Amino acid sequence: MHSAPFSVEVSVTSLAQENxxxxxxxxxxxxxxxQKVPFLNLKxxxxxxxxxxxDIMPSMHEIHTFDKYQASAAIRDIGFLLGSLKRHQVEPVNIIPELEDKxxxxxxxxxxPPRDTLLHYTVWNPTDSRRRTYTGTQDELYLIDSVVVAMAPLVKCIILLRKLHLTPLNSPEFKAICQEIFTLFEKVIEGIVMARRKVSPSYFANELRFYFDPITLNNRxxxxxxxxxxxxxxxDxxxxxxxxxxxxxxxxxxxxxxxIHPEMRKVYHEFEDKSSLVSKVCRLADGQIEFNNMILDSLKSLSSCCRLLKSFRMPHKKIAEEAYAHTKKPELLSDKNEHIQRNHGSGGYSTDILTHILNLTNQKIEMLDLCISNFQAPDSGRDMSRN
Incomplete structure (x- = not known):
């Protein structure tokens, strides 16, 4: 489906080894x-x-000797102090000016970026007795684990989608890859289900998410x-x-x-302003003169992946809405200074964006469904119930 090979090669194994x-x-x-951080945050x-x-901040000389992996681990550990201070209304760079250059x-x-991200907090976070946390609570441990469970299968799904862009629609491999994506994405959903079942919405809304607020560096x-x-x-x-x-x-x-990970960024840029997979297969199917059952199987398999994505979005949206619903009103807070506008997440968006993305996803699913309907119409007597 592409005339030239991809310029970027991403290995799930290499990323797992890096983690x-x-x-x-x-x-x-x-x-x-x-390990003192949870106790200090409690106090x-x-x-x-x-x-x-x-105490843990490296010198500029030490940082110059770090490779990218050591730098990532350093940001991870410094990040737990940055998030902790901001949670207690202290802007770190105002207290330690040299922090910015480092x-x-x-x-x-x-x-x-020059601060910790989800990667640092989850897949680059040690396990067992070395695990870094803000609170040391079971809720936070489950929150971290829920992302770890979902991240590797999601990355694998993305790599397989890249492969799917290269795979002919009328080949059995297209359906096989779709089925592999479907199986892996179910593990992604396991992560979101873990978060919903194991992490208290009230605790997340009124304690944990304060640690993820933005910090100021470089006047931004x-x-x-x-x-x-x-x-x-x-x-997506x-x-x-x-x-x-x-x-x-x-x-x-x-x-x-x-x-996000630099390798995932490369994948994103590679497809920027190019046809998405759904658009591409619909165009190919519409141009097919004769009915082809293998193409129909491919279309239906891709549709199954799209619907599984929808089944991820619904609980994700529900978790976010529950978190906002459990946010305490200002008059109920023990510390009135803790009340920051919380109808938006730490990323600056409200749950409305999740509704918007879900609607956009549904529009593309409907486009694929219409394509399938039109493609199978000439052979409507055929049994189309199977995948």
Whole structure:
């Protein structure tokens, strides 16, 4: 379906090895010190948090010696202090001015923004006794694990979608790849289900998400870790949205693009302003003169993947809405200074954007359904119940 091979090759194995490698690193020798963070947050002890940040902060000379993996691990550990201070209404750079230059250099070395992202918080976070958290609670541990469960299968799905763009619609391989994507995406859904079942909406709304608020560096805001930094929009991009003209969704995608893995960014840019898979297969099917059962199977298999995406979006939207619904009213907060406008997430968007994306997804699903209906119409006597 493409005339030329892809310029980018992404290996799931190599990314998994990278995750494990970074999670095992401790370039700041912070393994023991970072375990104090939950206790200090419970006490709201900003003085000790600042001292701890100063204690683990590397010198500019040390940062210059770091490779990208060490830089990523360093940002991970510093990030837990940054998020903790901001949660207690302290802007880190106002207390430690040299923080800005150091974070900029670490960000440049890692190929990511100069603060921690969802990658640092989850798949680059050590396990067991080395696990870094803000609160040490079971809810937070489940929150981290829910992303870890979903991330690897999602990346694999994205890589398979790239392969699907190269696969002829009238080949058995197209359906086989779709079925593999379907199976993997069910594991992505397992992650969102874990979060919904194991993480208290009230606790997330009134405690955890304060740690993910933006911090100021370079006279601009940098977002904290958040589920919206999952490369789900890259999956969308390849499947149905690379040719979507909706301006609001384009801005949404470009807002979070800097926060995802550089390899996922390359995949996104590779398909920018090109036909999405759904558009491409519909055009090919419409141009098919004679009925072909293999093409119909391919179309239906792709439709199944689209519907599974929809089944992910619904609980995701529900979780976000429940979090906002459980946000305490200002008069019920023990600390009135904690009330920041919370009808928007730390990324600056309300749940309305999730409704908007779901509607756009549904429009593309309807387009594919119409294509399938038109394609099978000449042979309406055939049994079309099977996938």
């Amino acid at each position: 494990e490698y970074i999670s095992n690193l401790d370039p700041l020798k912070a393994d023991q010190l970072i 709201k002890d900003t003085i000790e948090l600042v001292l701890l940040l100063v 974070m900029n250099l670490l960000g440049d070395k890692s190929g990511l 805001e940098y977002l904290g870790p958040g589920a919206v930094e999952m490369p789900m929009f890259v999956f 991009h390849l499947l149905w949205s690379s040719d979507c003209q909706d301006e609001e969704y384009r801005i949404f995608k470009e807002t979070y693009l800097p926060y």
